[in-house]
Amino acid sequence: MGAGHAHRLYRHGHSPVHALPPHTKLAAAFAFVVVVVSTPREAVWAFGLYAVLLAAVAYRARVPAGFLLKRLLIEVPFVAFAVLMPFVAEGERVDVLGLSLSVNGLWGAWNVLAKGTLGVAASVLLAATTELRELLLGLQRLRLPPLLVQIASFMIRYGDVITDEMRRMRIARESRGFEARGVRHWGVLAKSAGALFIRSYERGERVHLAMVSRGYAGSMPVIDEVTASRAQWSYALALPCAALVVCLLGWTL
């Protein structure tokens, strides 16, 4: 594996979590998020336990806390929305530090913040321990429509090619003295985008030709069989199962 091989969300390692088959990890992360979302928001302690569970997974996967927290920053725009809720929501109000806040809004904000953070943290962990390509294999294994998987894998393969083409077009524009400044130049940019679209479309046709020439008949052949043993499944599903116990406790207590 060369440098720059992996996506930057991925953290190379050899932990037991890295070694799990991708579809078990996908299923576990998805089940975990479902369980978290269905937990009553009043059970504040339950969310604390979820966080502890994730921290345990991160520890097993040897993903440092700093790495995880930095990736969590993607959540910030949603947090901003959550912060607004106590100010705008209706209903009973309470005074905090001289500000009148809605009780409902406070609970709502907490709800969004806690569940969102846990969901994002679970996804970040999944991405940190699973390569993009493996994720696709996992999705294929979980019977996601093959067309969607194919589209996603072509995006990964050709993203760089198209970005490069875009860069060359920009250099060609700038070499002839063009600089995008203001609305008057939007026309030129729009035409470039159109040309890029047509080029990509034509490349798509050529790729299809190459695929058909090698025996493609509508479905991708299975090259890497991913299979999971019972032990691997139970190892992966330990996380959502533990979370489910917490959730049930949250509903009954």
Add this chain to the structure above:
Amino acid sequence: MSTDSIPASLEVSGLAFAYPDGHQALFGVDFAVGRGERVALLGPNGAGKTTLVLHLNGILSGGTGTVTVAGLPVGRKHMAEIRQKVGIVFQDPDDQLFMPTVREDVAFGPAAAGLKGAALQERVRTALEQVGMADFADRPPHHLSFGQRRRVAVATVLAMEPEILVLDEPSSNLDPASRRELADILRALDVTVLMVTHDLPYALELCPRSLILSDGVIAADGPTGDVLSDDALMRAHRLELPFGFDPKSVTTSGR
């Protein structure tokens, strides 16, 4: 040409084709390529070379005439077999290499034909070794140099164990070292090769025999050295040797 019991790798007879928009690209093309031969297909731009290539594995069809690959007529009935037997290496390796890693790309063809497990891995390894790219199996294609990508593109086709290898402009965009490496690889292969090219010295280096396709017909067919030395013929079909290149002064080892 093969007159013995082994069928020719490729036989094209009376092939004519017009595109749906009415533009006629081929006007009755006839030629045969015997097993193990390396033949160059030369011709100016717009001579119908690409159209001809796309007929060889049945991507284009519907005109008149026939194409036979190792005794098998190209047609709907044997399409899967034909596409396994005719390996086309397209000009832009980025079009040819569409899977996330080199290994998966090389495996694509054989896997589509139903090969799996250890046999598939073995096939991939052999093909990559033939082009000297075995160490790059787990790399994504876009992280390779252009010459390496071209070699992997050849491997993707070799993995299907084709009867005939069809190369579209194999030397385009290659630096001299990559060009020579590719030539060494092609020379070492034990398959029939049809090489479509503008690169006349490359044709002379690799192919003992050449065809000229011009205006949709085969205008010449003979030993590459003779074809390239025939000034009148070359001029008539807009073929030009690079400055200072004299085919008569080059001694090719032949085969």
